[in-house]
Amino acid sequence: MTPPGPGAIASLRGCFAGRLLTSPEEMAPFLTDWRRRWHGRAQAVAMPDTARDVAAILGWCHANRVPVVPQGGNTGLAGGSVPDGTGRAVVVSLGRLNRIRGIDAANNSLVAEAGCLLHDVQLAAERAGRLFPLSLAAEASCTIGGNLATNAGGVHVLRYGTARALCLGLEVATPSGEIWDGLRALRKNTAGLDLRDLFIGAEGTLGIITAAVLQLYPRPQAREVGYVAVPSPAAALDLLGLAQDRAGAGLTAFELMSEACLAAVLAQAAGARRPFAAAHPWYVLIEVSAWGDPPHAHVLPALLERAVERGFALDAVLAASEAQAARLWALREGISDAQAADGAGLKHDVALPLSAVPEFIAAADAAVARLCPGLRPGVFGHLGDGNVHYNVLQAAGPRGPAETARFLAQEAAVAQCVHDLVLARGGTVSAEHGLGVLRAAEALRLLPEVEVRMMRAVRRALDPNGIMNPGKGV
Ligand SMILES: Cc1cc2nc3c(=O)[nH]c(=O)nc-3n(C[C@H](O)[C@H](O)[C@H](O)COP(=O)(O)OP(=O)(O)OC[C@H]3O[C@@H](n4cnc5c(N)ncnc54)[C@H](O)[C@@H]3O)c2cc1C
The missing domain is CATH 3.30.70.2190 (Alpha-Beta Plaits)
Structure with missing residues (x-):
């Protein structure tokens, strides 16, 4: 596929309100991830103002077969929010869709647009005397759309569940440019397949979340x-x-x-x-x-x-x-933040049955020490959820580009070693950060073939032109 030329991008500019960035300087912050691990290129960064704008952009990309990379706060840790190096993609940044559309305290629910910062949603709930319990260290920068697209976890999952459990309804712009209004503030709904659950955790591969009905709770005193x-x-x-x-x-x-x-x-x-x-x-x-x-x-x-x-x-x-x-x-x-400042890291975001966690950590320490002597495990996690961030850090000593490149060259071997131990204990290689580009190959290696086929069939059905976040997930 060749990218549409500058004339075509001018036609994109005309089809929605909001900003369209095309200069390298303006686009730069949207093309590198939070860890500065992945750097991509794009022909434009679109910053729509409304769900209708998002749908118009997707309709244009669908018609022109232009890849789309949805982006919220760009704090994701799996490289899902930045484009590849081809320069063909349009990044759709949701930051300007940032209104709280309404709060229904009696129904314990709140409607937020996808670009609302998580922290702003927490504050809006607090002002209404309620709690929105999703909480994670990036909450001042990450968005509700990104939280739902990655099915984020954070520190309160053992009491309140992941982002999925905190979402009652969704509004989504589809890959062909329609809007699905599923903003239902209901706890029960068995009218057909649960489409909401398809989009949660899909990492922007099935459509763009434009708004969500969120579940609130009584505030602890x-x-x-x-x-x-x-x-x-x-x-x-x-x-x-x-x-x-x-x-x-x-x-x-x-x-x-x-x-x-x-x-x-x-x-x-x-x-x-x-x-x-x-x-x-x-x-x-x-x-x-x-x-x-x-x-x-x-x-x-x-x-x-x-x-x-x-x-x-x-x-x-x-x-x-x-x-x-x-x-x-x-x-x-x-x-x-401290690990990021300390140098490069080989990150694993695994979940296991809680009973298997201690023995897994011991087995992984021993296996990684055998495979790459001198590397330092920096392990933490949400133990209440069986979620371990089994991170492996650079050895002490010089940290120049050559040492870092040598260290990162071990990423695939270390990931296979750690993930094989996880799978053998009934775990998953992606607990809360998503597959993105970081774990796409490992997911393909480890997921049952039939599971991959079903996932791909869903993707093809909703996105026949394959424009949504290509190269991310399976
Ligand atoms: C310091 C730090 C601590 C963190 N701690 C945690 C933690 O405890 N638990 C946890 O789960 N995560 C954690 N994360 C990871 C990250 O914050 C979450 O994954 C967050 O949910 C991403 O939100 P975002 O708005 O930044 O999404 P982005 O990084 O912009 O995007 C993430 C993915 O979602 C897609 N996407 C974004 N917006 C939309 C949309 N509106 N519609 C469709 N797809 C979309 C993107 O294409 C990409 O694939 C942490 C990150 C940092 C930097």
């Missing part, structure tokens, strides 16, 4: 936050069992991180302080929320005392104020 030193991932899992017994549905976060992760945050984040006098091998950040008037909090002190008695915990600090709670959370939320 109080929370307890503790940072706990544990001897091993197995002990962390025992602590999780105890916490679930004691706190029930009040347990809203349970995050695991290794000493290497804490050390990276302490080295990179201004003002971060080690919570304990000594270093320990692993840590858990635990959050218990409370509702009611007065809220029934104060679960953590007795829980952690019991955990120390039983050998599940070595030491613990409890936040005495919201400011302290935020400082403890910053030690967890700073890990991605």
Whole structure:
């Protein structure tokens, strides 16, 4: 396919309101991902103002067989939001579709356009006395459309579920330029196939999400936050069992991180302080929320005392104020930034049955050490969801372009090694970041053939010209 010439791009400019960027300088921020790992080219970046504009752009791309790359906040970690190097694509950036269309507090629902920042949706819910519980470290930059397109997880999944569980309805611009209005604020609907669920997690391969009805919750009145030193991932899992017994549905976060992760945050984040006098091998950040008037909090002190008695915990600090709670959370939320600042990384976003996580981490440590001696695992994750970010970092020493290239050349071998261990334990190679370009080959290698065939059939049916985010996913 040859790209339409400048005259054709002028015709795209005429078919929608909003901005169309075509100069290299203006387009540059949209052509590189957050980690600066993937750099692409495009013939234009379209910034539509309305769902109707998005549909018009897609209709034009469909007619001209021009590839489309949907983009929200461009914080994705799998390279799904940037175009390839051919220069044929139009990037559709949703940032100007950023209105909260309405809130129905009695129905616990809110309608947001796809380009709304996650943080702005959280604030809108808060103003209505409600909670939108999706929360992740990139929330000031990522968008609701991107969250839904990747079925984002974050730190509260064990209580509230992933983005999919927080979405009641969708509005979507289809690849041929129509608008599907599925903005239903319903908890129950069995009228045919669930199209909403098709678009969630599809990484922009089936259409562009333009708005969503989101599920809200009552706001907790109080929370307890503790940072706990544990001897091993197995002990962390025992602590999780105890916490679930004691706190029930009040347990809203349970995050695991290794000493290497804490050390990276302490080295990179201004003002971060080690919570304990000594270093320990692993840590858990635990959050218990409370509702009611007065809220029934104060679960953590007795829980952690019991955990120390039983050998599940070595030491613990409890936040005495919201400011302290935020400082403890910053030690967890700073890990991605700290690892990015520390150099290149080989990232794995895997999920396993919870019971398999400790043994998987030990097996992966041993296998990676055998395969590439000297590399450093920097492991953290949402243990409450069985989601491990099994990241492998560059060895200590020089970090010039040659060393980095040599390090990245091991990516495929390390990924195969880690993913084979995950599959053998009944896990998945993409828990919450999506396949993008990073995991497309691994998904093809590991997913059952019939599953890939069904996915491709759905893609062909909705997008017969194959314009939607080509090269991403399977
Ligand atoms: C510091 C940091 C921490 C993170 N922590 C987490 C975490 O805890 N949990 C987690 O799940 N993720 C996490 N992420 C990853 C990332 O923030 C999420 O994947 C987020 O959901 C992406 O949203 P976005 O708006 O930036 O999407 P983008 O990066 O712009 O796009 C992501 C994918 O969605 C597609 N897309 C975007 N918008 C639309 C749309 N409107 N319609 C259709 N397709 C679309 C793109 O084509 C691409 O394939 C983290 C990222 C960073 C940088």
